[in-house]
Amino acid sequence: MPSDTVTDRTLVHADPLRATTRAIFEAIGFSAGHAELSAHVLVAADLRGVDTHGVSNMLRRYLDWAGSGHLNPKPRPRLLREGPSTAAFDSDAGLGIALLPTMMQTAIEKAGQTGVGMIALHNGRHSGMLAYHAMLALPHDMLGVCATAGGPRVLPTFGREPRLGTNPLAVAIPTAQDPPFVFDASTATVAHNKISTARRLGEPISAGWCAEPDGTPIMEDTPSSRELDSLILPLGATAEMGSHKGYALASIVEVLSSILSGGVFIAKLGPGFSNHFVAAIDVSGFTDPAGFKEEMTDFMDTLRATPPAAGRERVLVPNDREWETERQRCRDGIPLHPEVVGWFDETCRRYGIAPLARA
Template sequence: MPLRLLAVQDNFKVQESDAIRVSSQDLKHITRELFQKAGVPQEDAVIAAEVIVMADLRGVDSHGVSNMLQVYLERYSDGSQNPEPQWHIQRERTASANIDGDRGLGIILAPKAMEIAINKARENGVGVVTMANSGHLGMAAYHAMMALPHDMIGMCLTATSPSVLPTFGRIPRLGTNPIAIAAPAKFCRPWVFDMATSVVPVNKVRNVKRIGSMLPGGTIADAEGSPLMEPAFVPDDFNLLPLGTHRDGGSHKGYGLAVAVDILCSVLAGSDYGITADRSNYRHYFAAYNIDAFSDVEAFKQRMDHFIMDLKKTPPAQGHDKVLVAGDPEWQAFDDRSVNGIPLHYEVVAWLRQICFQYGVQTNI
């Protein structure tokens, strides 16, 4: 197996030899200033910088500065994203709300929507908020994790523009439609699950193309919808596949999950779904579950500790060192990058220097 392919399978990370380490504080400063130069109010720019850099800190490079900052700035520049949205609740009940985002960027509006869900859960046990007419919300786990300090379970779903083939399909009909759930524990770190309903999100494919690596077989399909089952470099034209790759591998399950996300995020919110929605219209779903409304909080956390540790005590299969649980790789990345800086590909650093010069933002990276 080619060495480059092995590197890709290891979370699609940039090679250390191609990386420049940048501190999270420097990256937040640059990002915040760039958002403000794009017309975003200071308070919202702080939120945006926090969300996008947290993705980098947790090793979710596909949703960090490397891939998304340029996209966000371009959307402000071309007018598809509103830097000062007049978002509003258009329908509300005691435990639920539906928000019109007024084309505001999701990484800024999603934390505000999740706060509403948390406040409703505090009073009612459960809080659910939907949002349409918004933009990309970044790493979904960020918003789900907001519930953790409140002794709540958090959930975030988001329906994106079509890039994923339905099982047996030739044309993309669904977004990568991620699902994130976060649950607190007592002594163990929180269980944080964040997955796309496609085999991989498109930004990971872009990362692989940037670093010149090969994708494992079964990751994407060609332009005609046929899965590429052998390791290959990323072609110019490709389609994403639902989780499972093909019918025999269970792709109908990934396909079904993607549809379910679109129902909860889009149809429930009274919005167009992925096939019919404007490509700049992202739809979201946020939920908070107050543990105290269902069981004793301390007992829940202790039970979570036991559950997590029992999973980790599972004897590993041959060729593997240990069994992990959701969130383990991200916590490991967070520990490393908080101390040693965030590894950015040298091309990304060159772009950051260029865009900072273009926008008149001082930087020392």
Template sequence: MLDRFKVPDDIAVRVDQAVMRQAVEDIFKALDMPEAEAESSADVLLYADIRGIDSHGVSNMMRAYVAGFRAEQINPAPSARRERDTLGAISYDCDNGLGIAQSRMFMEEACERAKKTGVAVVTAYNGQHYGPSAYYAHLALPHDMIGISMTTGGLLVTPTQGAERLLGLNPIGIAAPSDTEVPFIFDASMSSVAANKIQLLRRVDGNVAPGWISDAAGSPVMEESPVLEGFMMLPLGGTREIGSHKGFGLAMLVEILCGVLTGTGGGPFRRQGTAHYFMAYDVGAFCDVATFKKDMDEYLRALLDCKPAPGESRVVYPGIPEHEAELERRAEGIPYHPEVIEWFKRTMADLGITDDLP
């Protein structure tokens, strides 16, 4: 995570992950979420926080979820229904359930089905926010599978050369197993920066970088700037000259595979909430698993050994920064902004919950 998003060390409140996990579970259960789903939800959010994916951890997401439950916009105890099932393809109606509570089940079902079919896809619609895509992709790794997960994010992105919000943030998560090296785990929105990171910037009074947002008229902001009123997110790449048509196309891909493929529309025509996509490739259906892992290790080591460009210290591939953050945060605690801790204490008091937060 870039330094501009981080909570300054001199004000950060370090919290042991077990303490924060308990607080999250207690809040969800107080809002009528069943215990098993509360535990699954906490697991997703703490995965994000422990691995430095702060934009999709408790700092931003808990208040959004709590507001959704209180406004009766999210079903705390849904009953997901399997609507279609044809060998390697399954589709679910989420019953307006919170994605972080349900989506582990969907990815695990994709993995189990892929053991029989080689490749399997589970789609889900009529849902709600599901957190970091990487979490679901990484669930395939213990099965010696490649995992892919996508979701239709908030409709905040303008197409290349456009001035309307017609695309979601639409993150894609991909994980591939290795042997001894840290596994490849990629997770990125198809906007130039995740919208939740804009919330992190606001919390620490930071500026956006060039090419992240447009102004309200659709003109890309190509200099350091405070967060503008009425801004729109730019596709991955920022402008046409530096490749935003690629991010635009990938964002459309997610709209198609998640929304249109589930029969619930894409972009501004989405129906029935958020839609998700989970895919598993059984490596053993394509090649020898040991050979695959050996080849992955060889490639990953070559990337780590790559000669750095002038002024740079090293090359890291997706998964390394998060792995290093996890080692540090498990040992030292997760750093939170004081405002986040204050929100937790206030919310837990309102719900009649005793907290152990610092």
């Protein structure tokens, strides 16, 4: 959950945060268009309360990758194969947050012609918050899907060595009234960025997130100073709690993103690599869009109307919390940790960029 109640946070509004982030991307060699897209994806995550995938965690990592040559700041994706509804690309080591919005637009165009559009890409880098890419389909009365296979950090059920990424999946579905249905989650018990965030904030790693080096699930809180980043458990944590389901879902994401794109599965490549899959599904190919969206709204309202369990205030549906957080942060500003603000100030000085404006 977003930690807006922490009193030492500095509030920054979205527009100046986007502008400064865009300038930093341009300073490391991104084109103006890719810098703009990348800044939008990162700040969208911060607005929605997905702080693990916003500027605090990811921007400095992208700068490190660009400096080491691991990331290509000026990628030229190469079309490998194309059909009326499909396409496969080599991402040319480009950052997913810069490339996937355009790839989703291509999927949307194909869906408008054939009903479904699907794009798979290999040789990519981090995709950011997947919901951003999936939600691009919503204004077109389409369902959006986005999946990413990342570097191996997750153990197979009963395993002691990582073979899969946290391999998130996002699905966005249009509705007659806001908020739309948007699901975006890792197929592991936790996104890796939450572990690095816990370490930065001095918070523990929660029970069920990681395993001991021998593969035994750790079912109690443990210090985040421990090096458990590549011992993450699949969704479910233990076999008794259904971790084989998370393991299988992560494998499906790997197939869609890596093998279907004509690439190799990520365990052959190692950390820092990503392969992607995006799809758009035109509602009008199946039913009347207006009726579909009305039924979706009724469905979601029925779920919300479920009597809450003891000790709980209400029942939520996917995207309720993020939608509410976005409304609040658009009004009041995005809270940044002092360490993050200090990093921005130092980075702006290094590149000769105007300092980040505070709210």
